Amino acid sequence: MHAVAARGLPVATELLQPMLAPYVDDLLSWVAIGARTTESQLHRELASDLSAAVGFKNATSGDVQVAIDAMSAAAHPHQRFAVDAHGHPIVQQTVGNPHTHVVLRGGHGEPNYQVQHVRAATTALHNAGQNPRLMVDCSHANARKDHRRQSEVMLDVLAQRQAGEANLVALMLESHLFEGKQPLKPGAMRYGVSVTDACVGWETTEHLLKTAAERLA
Template sequence: MNASVSALPATHNAVKTVLSQRLPSTSQLKQQLPLSDTLSARVHDQRQAIRAILNGDDSRLLIVVGPCSIHDPQSALEYASNLAALSHELRDDMLLVMRAYVEKPRTTVGWKGLAYDPHLDGTDDMAHGLALSRELMLEMLRMGLPVATELLQPIAAGYFDDLLGWVAIGARTTESQIHREMASGLGMPVGFKNGTDGGVAIACDAMRSAAHSHRHFGVDEQGHPAILLTPGNPDTHLVLRGGHSGPNYDRASVAKARAGLEKNGIPSRVMVDCSHANSSKDPLRQPAVFDDVLQQRLAGDDSLIGMMLESHLFEGCQPLGPNMRYGVSVTDGCLGWDATERMLRTGAARLQAQRNATKAIA
């Protein structure tokens, strides 16, 4: 044994990671809960539709909307059913994507999401959480909805990657080399959020990195450590979510972000997250942010390709506990469904009016 290692204090040697339960490999869970050929083709078409919006070949707005996090399968599927019906109605002007977040970043500690703790009791039954999360995403696909999530733990990404139409990399992980490598191998569009300081330089670096091929450490579909070779992902874009200094969705901030993208040779594709710092963490301010960004788009700023909204069946949020209200978020506060539906209908009507006016002039 190396002398420097053997000389370590006994208390240091006692600190070990304890393996308490083996998880199924990604291939095992995918075999257990398979994606049918019909749904696989649907995911392909959904990704292509999102790419068309990013590339300017489709003039619709991309709207990623849904709960801050999913904690209750029943309310999540009720929300998805509502969204699927509205999506069909607004399909000429908006592409609605279901926000199905099953992992949640924690600043210190707290509930980490459905994939980690599906029973909401600290038992951390991750095997069940992964299976339940995949089941829910499959059901949302059956409803006809594209599915979006934030990929936080790269090992978990392989359990869902075949189901997703769009992916977010969060403000705290956009700077992570591991997440940039992961994004370079994903087969769907990826939105990188600006850093928590509100600046876009980190996100620009992330998009440039993700566009390139990488050879990196990872886990293969059988669960073995492996060297992974990724091809690079050209379908990335910026997500403005505000920062410590305040919102960054106004015209001047969007123009500054666009200039930063152009300086780095990155396509000017910007989504605005209407929650977080852009709404000053007040979910009821999201419609005001939405209206401002929509007006910028209607005024001719085609770099604004879409928006993100935190919305649940009912507004607000609540702590985890024995008597929780149905359809209310347990993480960030959300806009209620009625207000969300009204906002999206009104926005689609404004887009349709402009589209009709353009046709009349032509």
């Protein structure tokens, strides 16, 4: 992470384990709180303590309100269990983080990136007095668990942005050096292939990023 940041490229990650944050948070420009942890009070308190922008994913059910509630909780100060610079346990006062937003990732195998979903999410955010800007996760349920469908999700979101939907401000792609995924089998691993979710390869990633740059120029 330090080497990437030193090259001037912002670093982003999902923080699954709150106790990891003190070791890496000064290297992070953006943090994801996943669909299964957005509802976790520990992760909401963590988000309130970060200086990085934080994206809360909607729940695996597709419920966006969970992420909106998380934004509200993260905006307020909290007292949370943490560690100091020497690794000692402390109770820390957070200041609250106003730089949060929702990440639409679909739910229960159904997408939520299309026009009607985006409008419903922005309306709910406006009604809650929250930041209406959205990121779309092109993978997971939005791609119906097929990594090759990430491109059609991205192109749809780009078309919405070009049509004037200014609240769509970011995209997330699941990408690795080579396409697909593989099981963890010691001694039989393929270099550069994901061991978790299936990903698009580097060539596809490059093509998609260039396409986005051209269409949004």
